[in-house]
Amino acid sequence: MxxxxxxxxxxxxxxxxxxxxxxxxxxxxQLSRNLISKVxxxxxxxSHFSVLNLLAHVNEERTxxxxxxxxxxxRGAMTNTLSRLEWAGHVHxxxxxxxxxxxxxxxxxxxxxxxDAALAAFMPLIASVVSDIGAERVRSALPVLRKLRTRLEGxx
Numbered sequence: 395m396x397x398x399x400x401x402x403x404x405x406x407x408x409x410x411x412x413x414x415x416x417x418x419x420x421x422x423x424q425l426s427r428n429l430i431s432k433v434x435x436x437x438x439x440x441s442h443f444s445v446l447n448l449l450a451h452v453n454e455e456r457t458x459x460x461x462x463x464x465x466x467x468x469r470g471a472m473t474n475t476l477s478r479l480e481w482a483g484h485v486h487x488x489x490x491x492x493x494x495x496x497x498x499x500x501x502x503x504x505x506x507x508x509x510d511a512a513l514a515a516f517m518p519l520i521a522s523v524v525s526d527i528g529a530e531r532v533r534s535a536l537p538v539l540r541k542l543r544t545r546l547e548g549x550x
């Protein structure tokens with residue numbers, strides 16, 4: 395018997411599998427955010443940590459548009475996040491000397507310290523989750539999750 399992509403039984407099975415996968419991913423994302431949000435330093439949100447973490451990793455200036463693209467958010471949402479980070483002293487925002495319409499963002503020493511404090515607060519929690527699940531099981535799930543992410547980002 396040949397199974398075709400148009401076979402109703404195959405389609406139903408695939409639909410259920412897809413629904414289960416996305417339900418698990420969405421619930422895990424919500425629970426992860428809740429877990430991490432509870433232990434972040436006072437006043438810090440996950441979006442703030444994420445921007446600080448990226449800037450710390452790349453260790454180069456980025457434009458607000460580049461950051462918005464990296465996080466798949468609107469420029470307005472990124473501007474709001476950057477304003478809060480600048481107010482807290484966690485980032486420096488400077489004009490582009492060649493194009494006054496553009497700005498550059500870099501992490502400040504205070505921002506690096508805040509990012510490090512956030513990591514210290516939640517790493518033991520997420521390391522415990524990985525330990526409970528088992529490192530080998532987590533390692534085997536990573537390729538599937540990466541493929542899912544790249545597919546959702548528009549890759550193949």
